[in-house]
Amino acid sequence: MLAVKKLTGSPTILGREIRLMGNRFEISLVANDLAWADERIDSAINEINRVEKLLSTLTEDSKINEINRNAGIKPVYVDAEIYRLIDRSIQISELTHGTFDISYCAAPVQGKTSKNKANFTDYKNIVLDAAAQTVFLKSKDMRIGFSAISRGYAADRAKYILQMQDVSSGVINAGGDLLSWGLQPDNTPWTIATADPQQAGQPYANMNISNMAVATSVNAGHIAIDSKNTRNIDPASGFHVSEIKSVSIITPGAELADAMATPIIEMGINAGLYLINKLNQMACIIIDDHSRVYTSKDINLVA
Numbered sequence: 001m002l003a004v005k006k007l008t009g010s011p012t013i014l015g016r017e018i019r020l021m022g023n024r025f026e027i028s029l030v031a032n033d034l035a036w037a038d039e040r041i042d043s044a045i046n047e048i049n050r051v052e053k054l055l056s057t058l059t060e061d062s063k064i065n066e067i068n069r070n071a072g073i074k075p076v077y078v079d080a081e082i083y084r085l086i087d088r089s090i091q092i093s094e095l096t097h098g099t100f101d102i103s104y105c106a107a108p109v110q111g112k113t114s115k116n117k118a119n120f121t122d123y124k125n126i127v128l129d130a131a132a133q134t135v136f137l138k139s140k141d142m143r144i145g146f147s148a149i150s151r152g153y154a155a156d157r158a159k160y161i162l163q164m165q166d167v168s169s170g171v172i173n174a175g176g177d178l179l180s181w182g183l184q185p186d187n188t189p190w191t192i193a194t195a196d197p198q199q200a201g202q203p204y205a206n207m208n209i210s211n212m213a214v215a216t217s218v219n220a221g222h223i224a225i226d227s228k229n230t231r232n233i234d235p236a237s238g239f240h241v242s243e244i245k246s247v248s249i250i251t252p253g254a255e256l257a258d259a260m261a262t263p264i265i266e267m268g269i270n271a272g273l274y275l276i277n278k279l280n281q282m283a284c285i286i287i288d289d290h291s292r293v294y295t296s297k298d299i300n301l302v303a
Contacts (some may be wrong), residue, residue, distance in 0.1 A: 005207055007110075009034060009303075010032040010212050011030050011031055011032035011185050012030070012032065012185055013028050013029070013030055013184070013185060014028065014029055014030075014031050014034065014037045015027060015028035015029070015037075015171075016041050018045060020045065020048050020049065020052070020154075021048065021051075021150065021151055021154060021174075023151060023174060023175035024049065024173075024175055024189040024198075025045075025172070025173065025174050025175070026171075026172075026173040027041050027044050027158065027162075027170070027171075027172055028169070028170055028171045028172075028173070028195075029041065029162070029167050029169070029170040030167075030169035030170060030182065030183075030184065030185055031167070031237070033192070034153045040167055043161050043162070043163055043165060044159075044162050044172070045158075047154070047157050047158050047161045048154045048157070048158050050157075051150065051153060051154040051157055052150070054081070055082075055085075055146040055150045055153075056227065056256075057122040057143075057145055058063075060078055063076070063078050063079070063082055064082070064144065064145070064146070067135050067137065067144060068084070068137070068143045068144065069145065070136075071106075071137035071138075071139060071140050071141070071142045072137065072138065072139050072140030072141075072142070073128060073140070074136070075127070075132065075134035075135060075136035076134060076135055076136070077132065077133060077134050078127070078133060078134070078135055079133075080133065082135075082259070083128070083130075083133050083135065084134055085146070085149075085153065085279060086102070086126065086128065086144070087128060087232070088255070089102045089123070089146075089149065089259070090104070090122055090123050090128070090179070092256070092259045093123035094123075095275075096260070096263040096267070096275070097267075098122070098123065099262075099266045099267055100148065100259055100260070100262070100263045101121060101122070101123045101138070101262035102123065102126075102144045102145060102146060102148065102149075103121050103122060103123055103125065103126060103142055103143065103144050104121055104142075104143050104145060105121050105142065105143070106141050106142070106143045107141045109203040118147070121142070121246055122298075123140040125137065125139060125142060126144065128139075139268045148258065148259060148262065149255050149258050149259045151174045151175060151177060151254075152174070152177060152179075152213070152215060152253070152254035152255040152256070152257060152258025152259065153254070153255040153258075154174070154175075155172045155174045155179045155213070155254040155255075156179065156213075156253055156254045156255050157175065158172055159179055159181060159254075163181065168181075168182045169181060169182025169183055169184070170182065171190060171195045172254075173195065173196050174254065176196065176198070176199070176216060177213070177214065177215040177216065177254060177257065177258060178192065178195045178196055178209060178213065178214045179212075179213045179214075180195055180209050180210055180211065180212065180213075180214075180252040181210070181211050182210065182211070183210060189208040189209070189210035190208070190209050190210045191205065191206050191207060191208060191209060192204060192205050192206070192207050192209055192214060193205040193206060195209060195214075203285075203287075203293050203301060204248065204285050204293075204299075204301055207250075207299075207301075209250065211252065212250055212251065212252055213250070213251060213252065213253055213256075213257040213258075214248055214250050214257060215248070215249050215254065215257035215258045215261045216245045216246055216247065216248040216249075216261060217246065217247050217261035217262045217265055218245070219243065219244050219246065219265045220269060242263070243288060243289045244265045244268065244269060244272075244286055244287070244288055244289070245287045245288055245289050245291070246265075246286070246287045247262075247264045247265050247272070247286050247287075248261070248262050248284060248285045248286075249261045249264070249276075249282065249283075249284050250282070250283045250284065250285075250299075251281055251282040251283070252281055256282075260276075260282070263275070264284060264286070269286055269288065269294055272284065272286060273294060273296055274288070277296050277297050282296075283295070283296045283297075283299045284296045284299075285299060285301075
């Protein structure tokens, strides 16, 4: 059943929390009819489950598995939805100079050169034929998977379903990644803190995210820099190079936000900000390992 998160008169915010795609999803709608909201949240959940099945590599009959089974053998016909998703993934790979890549290697590559290894994990070896609507992986040990964007894509699809059913305002919290549209019941914009109270302590908690998506990636493998760590030295300045602790991407679509967050960590602060500043309708917030905050040109955080 629905849980009332916040009472502000009528309408109010009604939400349901559920585990989907291995993550905690919370779908919240602005509504004044419990049964009406309940039916629409069911529809959103059904769509998320559909996307999970569509992109799964755990079921033998999935199209993604068929593509992977035929790697190095033959092209595989796919429906338009999967074709467009792979095409967009390749475009993001090109945009991020390969730091985002849906391809991976299915077998150990011991003894192989880095050049040979790249044959298995290089988006450039995913061959699309628009006329035939086919996908072909050049190497037999090459595979593709959508774990990096499936959650964002599912959130986008769920939002689409809800809007088609006249839901004019809401938030989808997909494991901490947020997608919002419309306004709160008091006609104020959604902020990161109102969309996800668990992020209320962040320096950007009060940022307006109405009609936007926010995806955050945390660098779980970063090494704290201290005087004994001599590997991270800028040879030009002699100073330690700070590493990124987390990146938050703000853009209208959850799929793109989801896809861009981790590549920015790999690219580093300067290169990451340079890329984001060149793009339209995209912004980012970077926090380094000293808790310093860096923002792209379109963000002005008020202390």
